[in-house]
Amino acid sequence: MTTRILPAVGDADAVRSITTLLGQLPDVEPLAPVVDSTQLVDTLARLAAESVGELPEVVVVHERIGPVPALELIREVSVRFPAVGVILVTADAGPGLFSAAMDSGARGLVALPLSYDELASRVQAVAQWSAGVRRHLGHGGDVFTGAGGTVVTVSGAKGGVGATVTAVQLALAAQASGHSTALVDLDLQTGDIASYLDVQFRRSVVDLATITDITPRVLADAVFQHDTGVSLLLAPAEGERGEEVTDRAARHLVTALRSRYEVVVIDCGAQLGGAGATAVEMADRALLVTTPDVVAVRGAKRVVRMWDRLQIRKAEETTVVVNRHTRGTEIQPPLVQKITGTGIAATAIPAAYKELQAAVDAGRLHELDHKGTVKQALWALAGELGLVRAPEGHRAGGRLRGDRAPGGFRRRREGGG
Template identity: 85%
Template sequence: MPTRILPAVGDVDAVRSITTLLHQLPDAEPVTPVVDSTQLVDTLARLAAESVDELPEVVVVHERIGPVPALELIREVALRFPAVGVILVSSDASPGLFSAAMDSGARGLVALPLSYEELASRVQAVAQWSVGVRRHLGHGADVLPGAGGRVVTVSGAKGGVGTTLTAVQLALAAQASGRAVALVDMDLQTGDIASFLDVQFRRSVVDLAGISDISPRVLADAVFRHDTGVALLLAPGEGERGEEVTDRAARQIVSALRSRYEVVVIDCGAQLGGPGAAAVEMADTALLVTTPDVIAVRGAKRTVRMWDRLQIRKAEETTVVVNRHTRGTEIQPPLIQRITGTAIAATAIPANFKELQTAVDAGRVHTLDNRGTVKQALWTLAAELGLVEAPEGTRRGGRSRGGERGAVSLRRRRGGGG
């Protein structure tokens, strides 16, 4: 049986030399190279969605792949596609890099310039390992096969537009439909999910920030299981501790959650930081909540443009949700769509705070009356997004990309120092 090998190489000259050598290996079947981290993860996700058997046995990652650094990319592939063996190709063959590569999930390190014998030996060993893993894949508890769960981020055009309520109700709707759901508070300084659901907690997202390998047991210890069945990963009680969560840590946390839950809903708040940017960039669907007033719509437009400038997400890959909508307001969803250049959710959330006030004040938004217009609209939005079974004819918002673009820290995006 031939060994399928997928090269991930950004450098044109390196692509040529690596693919030439791979074609010379016995029983090797190199596939079309990918040129960056985004294309690699998207390609693997697409293949995994068809079948684990469609995945290549071996992925060869060049040290200069981007925009995500090679070791972080390897960790992502190892977490999401455990049946794929990854080989790092690097000019640095030091014991330190070898150890770091193994810690990230690589199955081997081959030094540059490439040696036929070394590459052949390593590819053969990794391919055998991959075949063995596939024989037993699916027997591990609580790990989703293939591309993993669906990640939906909910961000606000500004504070107070209803971001947290939207995130909570989307998670509750998905949970009620029988799916395994995690709700994450990535609004690290001012997150209110715990208050909205009236929970007391000891652990938070910060407890996972310093862990390089988030095992299922470690993740289970960090989440809070709510009475509704939703798994909560909450913002820290001390807002200043949010600085401990880096964009890299956020990426690892989201990947770990994606591998264990069918739906992951992330409240990113209204302030953009590295962790929130990483989450938005990785999301299958990114929602931006606004209200139909001039200040909020301007904020939505500003956010969309900033995401585009920082290469976090393109406008057409973002879905705006209009909250507190009334038919009489001058600013209607089609106008907001033209102003922001985004997709617009077909479901607008009506303005009716009176039906929410008691539940919000009591911290029990999970007990909203099923007959309430706001809850009905939010659960209809969940169906539109594909988080629950959608009625026939309902279009889906957002863009399910099957993989993430790979976040880069805001500082690197702006060209600053590390």
């Protein structure tokens, strides 16, 4: 059987040496090399969309691949494409890196300078492992190989601007449209999506904080399946436990969710922590909810500047949603866009709290009146974001300013971490 190998190497000299040596291996078909992490994930996603059988058996990742660090890239590939075996090529073949590479999901490590015998032995072992996984998949194994879903984060310019209501309704709209949808509460200290949806469930996002290999089955044990069909991953009942969800844990979590659901909506609240910052950085679309008043808009401006300073997200990659909008208010969406320097959602959410009050007080936000202006606006926003399946030719508004194509890595700015 021929083993297909996809090299992921950013250095031109290393590309030549690796591809030359791979070409000498017996029963091996080297594929055209990819030069960075974005191209690797996009290539694998395109092949996986056709079938598992189209994926290469082996991916060889050079230690100097970028912009995403090699170990993070390996973890992403191993979670999203578990039928692919990854080999790390590195000058540091010590036990520390070997252990870290295995923890990230690599199936082997080969030291530089490359040795024909070592590379051949490792490729053969990983190819056999990959073939075994594919046989398992052929018998209905619980492994997901999708190209990756769309991740949307919803943050508040300050507390009380309506970020949670927005996140809940976006998730409900996506699920009602036929997308498999997860709603995640990363407002770790004060988040209360459970109360909005009348849910009592002991498991929370904290239960996944120390798990580095979040398999579909592990994830399924931690989520609550709501009556609407939305999968809920809740904030901890004890707010102090939110500190257990580190930025590293959040990265593993978002990666696992993206690989399992078509749409992932994350409520990040109004307080920036490491987990929320990671989610915003990884998101395909980052929404910032504000109300049309001076205090909230100033808060939105501060958040946007902070995200930029911390290299979490650029202003032009952020979309502001104006909530509780009225025609008579002095601050209108174009002014908010000018002040914040962000994109602005074409759909503004009207000020009609009386429509929400009964549902919020009863914890039945999923039972909002379909004819209400607030629900109609929020579901229109979901359509604008591409989270619902609109009739052909009727997609609202196209792509927003600041949108990124779903399922890929964003290139970090020069000098970024």
